[in-house]
Amino acid sequence: MYMLAAERRDHLLGLLAREGKVVAKDVAAELRISEDSVRRDLRDLAAEGLCQRVYGGALPVSPAVADYAARQAVAPDGKRRVAAVAAGLVRPGGALILDGGTTALAVARALPQDLDCTVITHSPTIAAALLEHPRAELFLLGGRVFKHSAVTCGAAAVEAAQNVSADLFLLGVTGVHPEAGLTTGDAEEAAMKRALAARAADTYVLASSEKIGTASRFRVLPWEGVSGLITDADPRDAVVEQLRATGVEILTAG
Structure with missing residues (x-):
């Protein structure tokens, strides 16, 4: 299943919302892409404050990190x-x-x-x-x-x-x-x-x-x-x- 970068981003955000976590190896297998590609996407989302990266994937970021x-x-x-x-x-x-x-x-x-x-x-x-x-x-x-x-x-x-x-x-x-x-x-x-x-x-x-x-x-x-x-x-x-x-x-x- 080929996805554009924007589509992968939406897919990852949807997983976070539905399942409360993203497991990089599972997403890589599902989308038939490398784990490195998933990790890059998660790095980009984390840089925007949209997820919290953890070992093996990501979790929803807390809204309580605001000032x-x-x-x-x-x-x-x-x-x-x-x-x-x-x-x-x-x-x-x-x-x-x-x-x-x-x-x-x-x-x-x-x-x-x-x-x-x-x-x-x-x-x-x-x-x-x-x-x-x-x-x-x-x-x-x-x-x-x-x-x-x-x-x-x-x-x-x-x-x-x-x-x-x-x-x-x-x-x-x-x-x-x-x-x-x-x-x-x-x-x-x-x-x-x-x-x-x-x-x-x-x-x-x-x-x-x-x-x-x-x-x-x-x-x-x-x-x-x-x-x-x-x-x-x-x-x-x-x-x-x-x-x-x-x-x-x-x-x-x-």
């Missing part, structure tokens, strides 16, 4: 639903590590105004949102500010993280995929998230539906490293069902 201001307009209702469920996990008197990002900001806003708790965060935005919570003790971890997500990261921030502990970490990621795991777009940010997860008894992932089935470049944690996933995605979504079948606890934010 912080733009991300605030992405799925705000879904983020609020996820935040409401996440806020319910925070117990009076407990200690919470709250990640940065737009979904975590929705969690901060969803916490009861009079909640007596300790919140540890590496996000100045999160800390500012909790200034009006009179009974919440705030600890802000310092370091180099990564402006994309309005968080601190780097060696100083990771070292600060190693000196705290909490009952719960609410983790934000840009990609949630059964095979790629939990991913984000920056290596230092991923390292900071791992450092924070290591300091909490339980880690729950905050993931509004647009992140489900997508991937970014850097892995944060494998599924074995978290306690569960909070999402507003349809429980019958194929990716959600696949995660549940592998034993991941899914908290549905309806």
